[in-house]
Amino acid sequence: MEREHRSHLRSKPAVVTVPALYRVAVCGGTHGNELAGVYLLRQSMKRKRKGSMADPVTMVTVMTNPRAVQQCVRYMEVDLNRCFTHTTLSAPVSDVTPYEVVRAQELNALLGPKGGSAAVDLLCDLHSSTANVGLCLIAHSDSDWICLHICKHLQARLATIPVRYVHYDVPKSEAYTLHSVGKHGFAMEVGPQPHGVIRANVFTAMQEAVHLTLEWVRLFNSGTQFEGGSVDVYTMVENIKYPQDPLTHTITAAVHPELQDRDFCLLHPGDPVFLSFSGETLRYKGKEALYPFFVNECAFYETGVALSLARRRKVEIPDIQCSRM
């Protein structure tokens, strides 16, 4: 309704007020082999011990899957970042419950409960990708003004890496990600970086982005009014799977060299998508030009996914201010 109204008038919407963000959680190690977040958290915890983190915002830092971090694997039994649906969070626990389900319930008690008034105000979950995604904020809403304003802030301030907003259009109750536990939340995904490896440029970009996020929260809480504008939102539409051998179910092609590393570059019908191991080019058969992302992400091989495709549109965001002022 509000958006239609704005579009009709073609004038600036009124300032939107949103409650202050008193409790912010920065989480890492949700996937134990995505090392940028792991080392950033360790570094932040060390600084905290030294007492330099005195701050009006209460920031909690949580290493969310310590066992997977210790083993340097994505997960021990099941993917922790698929465990935060209401169903899984309320499932009874027994001796055979996977470690990550138990851990998800612990994290929900610590940072949530999801959907409840005691949940953290903002949850930022740190991830890295083997795909050339730059820095993405991944969220479940395309009208969360907090997340969109933080994205705009990062876009204006981060010089070394492109910043994009990716939207998975899933109702909060069905959302399975850790960041869905916060009142506002996003995954911060940085790449390319191989899993099990830390690259200084990826670490530094993530460090700056977390710093800028907290800076934005402090300014917001202290009454700064942030000007609106527009943010490009990439809404996830579909996954493209690798071609498989019908007998062995192993993949028979790699992502085409012309698509590799070209995340967020428009893919047109007929463009190359795969190069088969016998040398044949396979092309994009869709009818609509879309934006590929998570191109050749390591963790998606287990489900056979080679890349995701998104539709891009501009979202107008209003001026915003903290409601307590």
Add this chain to the structure above:
Amino acid sequence: MEREHRSHLRSKPAVVTVPALYRVAVCGGTHGNELAGVYLLRQSMKRKRKGSMADPVTMVTVMTNPRAVQQCVRYMEVDLNRCFTHTTLSAPVSDVTPYEVVRAQELNALLGPKGGSAAVDLLCDLHSSTANVGLCLIAHSDSDWICLHICKHLQARLATIPVRYVHYDVPKSEAYTLHSVGKHGFAMEVGPQPHGVIRANVFTAMQEAVHLTLEWVRLFNSGTQFEGGSVDVYTMVENIKYPQDPLTHTITAAVHPELQDRDFCLLHPGDPVFLSFSGETLRYKGKEALYPFFVNECAFYETGVALSLARRRKVEIPDIQCSRM
């Protein structure tokens, strides 16, 4: 002796004759998450089933660590590519012997015995690295004319990727690698490629390199005389370890952005090596300029190694011909 003689005369050495290479083994999956070799072998086995591999050279293709390949991990219990010393190959086997030790003994029976007359004539073991190593042939000898001539052949024919010869100066009996089982042997290492990921450019480079290797062997066996020349040999000198927190033993720095991806670019005393997570640059303290390689290789984190350093020198290689002609 021979080399001193040549250097004294400063003239071309006589043609060296070497026995034909009747049995060639191409191995992959020695590290189960290095996918270029895994998919190249699968592809080659498929072609073989289709009968297009009729060939005067007997080529055996071996998926060396099938359990690790199936799990997409480097190894199950111990690193297979550290199991080919005479000691490990002759160790008694019991119920608690690690899978990879048992497998190494099986592979030694199939492709060796190491040091014996029944061993394969040439063993090429396919690996990939997260480091920007291009394509390296890694061997235990700097005077194996077969390996050096194959390297020269690849250098002349492979347009898409730099080709280098890396020498680990270890006596064959102590060498722990699979390729030490062949009469001649090398690891073919291609990168950068994240473990658990296949990149089309890396796959294609490896495919071409294996094709060119087999082409060289066929020409050699059929009597072609190959002209000598010189090959740059990089001899491994030392490993540089990550700085660690003395309490937690976790690393406290990443490879410096100015060194990252600059494998085989000369590192001078005083050049940046690490960027600590708190932002401090740590510099190379050695007295000799050396060539870094395996810079930020994922698999070396478990031993704390950040990069290796090599000394480069030119090795003169003689004209070569098959002795049976």
